[in-house]
Amino acid sequence: MAEKGKTREFKWQRKHLLGLRDLTAEEITYLLDTAQGFEEISARAVKKAPPLRGKLVVNLFFEDSTRTRNSFALAANRLSADVVEFTKKDSSVSKGETLLDTARNLEAMGIDIVVIRHNAGGAPTLLSKYINACVVNAGDGFCEHPTQGLLDVFTIRKRKGSLKGLKIAIVGDISHSRVARSDMWAMTKLGAEVTFVGPPTLMPPKVEQLPVKVSYSLDDVIEKVDVINMLRIQFERLGGNPFPSVREYSHYFGLTVERMKRAKPDILVMHPGPINRGLEIESEVADGKNSVILQQVTNGVTVRMATLFLVNQAAAEKPAEIQNG
Amino acid sequence: MVNKIKKLMGDELLIKNGHVIDPANKINKKCDVLIANEKFVEVGHIKKQVANVIDATGKLVVPGLIDIHVHFREPGNEEEETIASGSAAAVAGGFTSVVCMPNTTPPIEDETDVEYVHRKARKARKTHVYTMGAITKSREGVELAEMGFMAQAGAVGFTDDGNGVQDVSVMLRALKYAQMFNVVIAQHCQDDKLAGKGVMNAGYYSTILGLPGLDPLAEEAMLWRDIQLVKKIKTGTVRYHAQHISTAGSVELIRAAKKQDLPVTCEATPHHLLLTEKYCAEYDTNYKVNPPLRTQKDIEALKEAIADGLIDALVTDHAPHLQSEKELEFLAAPFGLIGLECALPLYIKALIEPGILDWPGLIRLMAEKPAKIIGVDKGTMTKGRQADVTIIDPNAEYKIDVNTFRSKSKNCPYHGWTVKGKVEKTIVGGEIRFSV
Amino acid sequence: MKVLLNAKQIDSALNKLTNRIVADIPEGVEIAVIGIRSRGEIVAQRLAGRLSKKIGSEIPCGTLDITLYRDDLNSPKSGSQPQVRTTEIRFDIDDKLIILVDDVLHTGRSTRAAMDALIDLGRPKAIRLAVLVDRAGREFPIQADYAGYKAVAKPGQLVQVLLKESDDKEQVIVK
Numbered sequence: 001m002a003e004k005g006k007t008r009e010f011k012w013q014r015k016h017l018l019g020l021r022d023l024t025a026e027e028i029t030y031l032l033d034t035a036q037g038f039e040e041i042s043a044r045a046v047k048k049a050p051p052l053r054g055k056l057v058v059n060l061f062f063e064d065s066t067r068t069r070n071s072f073a074l075a076a077n078r079l080s081a082d083v084v085e086f087t088k089k090d091s092s093v094s095k096g097e098t099l100l101d102t103a104r105n106l107e108a109m110g111i112d113i114v115v116i117r118h119n120a121g122g123a124p125t126l127l128s129k130y131i132n133a134c135v136v137n138a139g140d141g142f143c144e145h146p147t148q149g150l151l152d153v154f155t156i157r158k159r160k161g162s163l164k165g166l167k168i169a170i171v172g173d174i175s176h177s178r179v180a181r182s183d184m185w186a187m188t189k190l191g192a193e194v195t196f197v198g199p200p201t202l203m204p205p206k207v208e209q210l211p212v213k214v215s216y217s218l219d220d221v222i223e224k225v226d227v228i229n230m231l232r233i234q235f236e237r238l239g240g241n242p243f244p245s246v247r248e249y250s251h252y253f254g255l256t257v258e259r260m261k262r263a264k265p266d267i268l269v270m271h272p273g274p275i276n277r278g279l280e281i282e283s284e285v286a287d288g289k290n291s292v293i294l295q296q297v298t299n300g301v302t303v304r305m306a307t308l309f310l311v312n313q314a315a316a317e318k319p320a321e322i323q324n325g
Numbered sequence: 326m327v328n329k330i331k332k333l334m335g336d337e338l339l340i341k342n343g344h345v346i347d348p349a350n351k352i353n354k355k356c357d358v359l360i361a362n363e364k365f366v367e368v369g370h371i372k373k374q375v376a377n378v379i380d381a382t383g384k385l386v387v388p389g390l391i392d393i394h395v396h397f398r399e400p401g402n403e404e405e406e407t408i409a410s411g412s413a414a415a416v417a418g419g420f421t422s423v424v425c426m427p428n429t430t431p432p433i434e435d436e437t438d439v440e441y442v443h444r445k446a447r448k449a450r451k452t453h454v455y456t457m458g459a460i461t462k463s464r465e466g467v468e469l470a471e472m473g474f475m476a477q478a479g480a481v482g483f484t485d486d487g488n489g490v491q492d493v494s495v496m497l498r499a500l501k502y503a504q505m506f507n508v509v510i511a512q513h514c515q516d517d518k519l520a521g522k523g524v525m526n527a528g529y530y531s532t533i534l535g536l537p538g539l540d541p542l543a544e545e546a547m548l549w550r551d552i553q554l555v556k557k558i559k560t561g562t563v564r565y566h567a568q569h570i571s572t573a574g575s576v577e578l579i580r581a582a583k584k585q586d587l588p589v590t591c592e593a594t595p596h597h598l599l600l601t602e603k604y605c606a607e608y609d610t611n612y613k614v615n616p617p618l619r620t621q622k623d624i625e626a627l628k629e630a631i632a633d634g635l636i637d638a639l640v641t642d643h644a645p646h647l648q649s650e651k652e653l654e655f656l657a658a659p660f661g662l663i664g665l666e667c668a669l670p671l672y673i674k675a676l677i678e679p680g681i682l683d684w685p686g687l688i689r690l691m692a693e694k695p696a697k698i699i700g701v702d703k704g705t706m707t708k709g710r711q712a713d714v715t716i717i718d719p720n721a722e723y724k725i726d727v728n729t730f731r732s733k734s735k736n737c738p739y740h741g742w743t744v745k746g747k748v749e750k751t752i753v754g755g756e757i758r759f760s761v
Numbered sequence: 762m763k764v765l766l767n768a769k770q771i772d773s774a775l776n777k778l779t780n781r782i783v784a785d786i787p788e789g790v791e792i793a794v795i796g797i798r799s800r801g802e803i804v805a806q807r808l809a810g811r812l813s814k815k816i817g818s819e820i821p822c823g824t825l826d827i828t829l830y831r832d833d834l835n836s837p838k839s840g841s842q843p844q845v846r847t848t849e850i851r852f853d854i855d856d857k858l859i860i861l862v863d864d865v866l867h868t869g870r871s872t873r874a875a876m877d878a879l880i881d882l883g884r885p886k887a888i889r890l891a892v893l894v895d896r897a898g899r900e901f902p903i904q905a906d907y908a909g910y911k912a913v914a915k916p917g918q919l920v921q922v923l924l925k926e927s928d929d930k931e932q933v934i935v936k
Contacts (some may be wrong), residue, residue, distance in 0.1 A: 011842045021533060036847035037826055046881040049829040077827075100652050120654035121535030122608030130652075141656065143535025178535060203542075204532040306845070309829075313842055316835050 015314040016128045016135040017307055019144035020185040028186055032154050035306035041078055042236040042301060044191055052081035055112040061087045062118045064223055067273060068138050072115045075304035083205055099123060107131050109271065113308060134311040142176045149182030150274055151303040153190055155296050156227055159268055164191035169195040169221045170232030172280055175204040179231060179272045184212055195221050198253060218253050223262050229270040230255050230280045244280060255281045268292050336377055337361045338755060339701030343381025343716065344625050349705035350577055358386055360712040363755035368478040368706050381539040381716055387688045388706050389713025390423025391695040394568060394592060394640035397663065399445060401430025405574060406645035408442060408735050413731040416759035417747035418493035418665040419441050420422055421713035422453040428487040431727035434459040434470040436478035443479060451758050455699060457482040460499045460733055464489045467740055469499060481699035484511035486568060489547050491517055493590040497554050509698055511566040512551055519543035524656055526602040526617040534605065537654060538672040545574040552582045555589055566698055569642050571616035573626030590698050593627055595671035600738065610651045610658035611738040621682045631682045640666045663737050666730045669717065670744035714752040721747035763791050765912055768931035774909030778891055779811040781907050790886060793854065797864040797875050798846055803910040803926045805862035811895050823850030827860060830874035854883040863921040866892040869901035894933055
């Protein structure tokens with residue numbers, strides 16, 4: 001946390017937030033510290049501050065996501081930016097306008113920040129190479145969802161003080177989860193020990209080369225962890241038949257009241273939402289005293305405000321330039 | 326830039342003082358090459374005075390290079406490449422013969438399609454253009470295409486390249502049937518069920534980049550299956566060719582097959598010898614290719630295979646795509662990269678510079694052996710053969726610049742690489758079709 | 762570098778401020794002290810302490826981070842980047858007389874930003890500006906209601922307040 005009265009010599013230099021893999025622990029910490037300054041805005045009478053006044057933020061969403069889209073819109077609004085919603089389903093593989101054409105058209109309208117959600121891993125990186133506006137990744141394929149990773153570590157840090165030495169389990173469909181990846185990068189960089197938990201059929205290739213432990217048994221890890229993040233089973237992403245039935249999945253990987261009895265009393269229960277009640281998590285656990293699921297939502301707006309503010313600051317530092325092409 | 330096309334017709338052409346490498350005839354020395362009436366007349370120390378002389382001092386004079394795996398996109402995608410533009414790129418890269426893959430739109434699947442390719446190639450007057458026909462109708466892997474008629478029209482082999490033939494019974498039938506015409510069946514080994522929607526090698530990088538992976542097993546499983554089929558037939562003239570093998574596992578399967586003297590050949594590409602999956606890390610779609618770029622371990626295995634003589638042909642898999650198609654999400658962009666105009670220096674970099682092959686070894690894999698796979702009388706300077714010659718300056722050092730390419734497409738990941746070895750002249754049928 | 766005030770002089774300037782503020786408080790009005798980060802915060806805490814003692818009741822004190830209200834956020838700049846920190850005002854500012862505190866009043870831009878920030882937090886009865894040092898160089902039509910010391914400084918000179926809480930020493934200097 002930022003010490004009172006002391007200015008740390010640090011400069012945020014990223015005009016794009018594409019993922020957490022490339023960020024240093026210092027950058028992540030700086031972003032979290034900055035986010036703390038934004039918490040108070042959401043709590044006061046006039047829920048607005050002016051730093052992005054006159055800036056145009058585009059929510060460029062190629063996948064359904066009411067939650068993240070609203071969270072970004074709210075964050076932008078609270079910083080006095082104008083927000084344009086641009087929702088286009090499944091455009092990447094369909095014919096018609098390409099992603100770059102869409103973005104160039106938007107840029108011609110004078111946008112400052114593009115918040116992009118896309119079903120293709122790397123789509124935000126592609127955009128960042130060809131347009132001048134700041135690019136914020138709101139989830140790309142199963143690559144990264146950096147603001148989710150940030151809000152998760154923000155939430156943990158707020159409750160536990162620090163991530164150093166914490167044991168964290170991330171449970172579910174790891175192979176198709178951008179949340180698991182962003183969480184992994186953020187949590188391990190901040191000193192936590194992360195275990196991916198799920199059936200072998202839902203582990204990504206070469207998972208052993210990632211900075212995590214892997215377990216196929218939730219029962220083996222439930223007693224040891226300080227934080228457990230239950231991923232949503234996304235039926236639309238599951239190819240084939242990675243587990244025989246929902247019933248069997250829940251039996252082995254669901255966070256049930258029974259399993260919670262064996263967990264540490266102060267375990268934090270997280271979920272990126274929306275919840276499949278009774279599938280990956282039982283209602284009583286999702287709504288129970290250990291659950292921080294709603295705080296995650298609140299913190300999401302806070303962290304996204306900090307993100308929009310910082311990328312805009314970095315853009316103000318550097319005169320507009322196209323890095324490539 | 327300007328290609329001086331000079332028809333010699335009966336005239337004689339003497340290439341003097343070059344270092345001639347003709348592995349088939351065990352020639353590897355400084356001498357002269359005499360060409361007359363489009364054919365090789367003599368290789369040796371020639372005193373004869375002729376009107377047309379090329380001074381090849383300090384240069385290598387080799388049998389015209391042959392690339393048995395290119396995509397010229399015609400008919401159907403002429404915006405990406407045409408037989409004319411592809412042929413111009415080929416001679417600029419030193420290739421006097423190429424073999425087009427049949428995955429055009431529509432595919433090459435009957436004799437008129439084959440004749441169409443030949444006609445366009447004659448009009449282009451650059452390199453010899455051969456084509457393979459599709460194994461199955463519409464390349465769908467269900468019913469055999471008219472291999473007989475296509476072979477009669479000059480198809481030099483059959484493949485559904487871009488797709489592997491998934492159905493084992495169809496593949497068995499294709500291999501058996503092709504024996505009637507003594508042509509090779511070439512396979513793009515990929516089990517589609519295992520491959521899924523993969524766009525790059527399944528591994529550490531696909532995991533951190535969040536892209537669906539192509540499991541090496543998808544290639545190996547089909548290669549293993551096909552080898553069992555060949556083993557089962559084994560009689561007659563069955564010939565099987567594994568296209569662009571890319572994994573250490575495939576190398577082992579080929580090694581085992583060759584140990585059993587099975588009629589199995591295979592090919593490699595420059596990108597599978599020089600680039601790894603790591604190059605995909607910036608989502609640059611010029612590195613999106615199928616089979617995908619693998620790992621350093623696979624590169625080592627392929628190089629070892631080349632050193633051991635397990636690889637029969639070095640090809641390019643020249644696959645042109647429009648800039649606009651490649652400026653897409655990695656997930657959505659098409660597979661493929663172009664290579665005709667930089668293949669030779671890349672093979673020099675990958676194989677000669679580290680001492681895996683010597684020059685005769687390289688020429689064998691870029692001319693003599695590929696010709697054998699497609700069953701044409703080329704790839705050597707034997708007297709009486711059609712005079713296809715490539716003259717190479719082995720010491721010229723330069724930067725690869727896609728903007729100088731004759732290909733209509735620019736999807737080449739080697740732009741800006743510093744390489745050594747430049748094609749000086751390409752002679753096709755006794756005629757200089759390319760000259761620096 | 763020249764020392765304008767030493768520790769003792771700072772102490773008496775603070776006393777002067779305290780006395781004048783107390784003398785000015787209208788009957789029946791609640792007051793609160795809010796300091797602008799970062800050194801205004803320390804001055805505000807000291808003032809609040811002295812005011813509490815003098816009045817005999819606890820005067821609430823808060824800290825305002827004005828980064829988000831700065832007028833130079835979107836102009837290209839080099840050098841340091843403004844860092845957002847927390848605003849910590851744990852009381853209702855509505856209908857209170859707010860003593861807004863900063864260490865140095867120079868261009869008036871910080872004060873403008875602080876007033877905008879305060880108004881987003883509620884509707885105070887009045888805002889009065891108290892500064893430890895008032896120097897020339899105003900760019901906005903803003904004046905201090907209470908100044909502990911009026912410094913003479915030329916444009917380009919930097920007047921700096923150093924306090925033991927943040928700087929381990931206690932002096933006001935001009936550079």
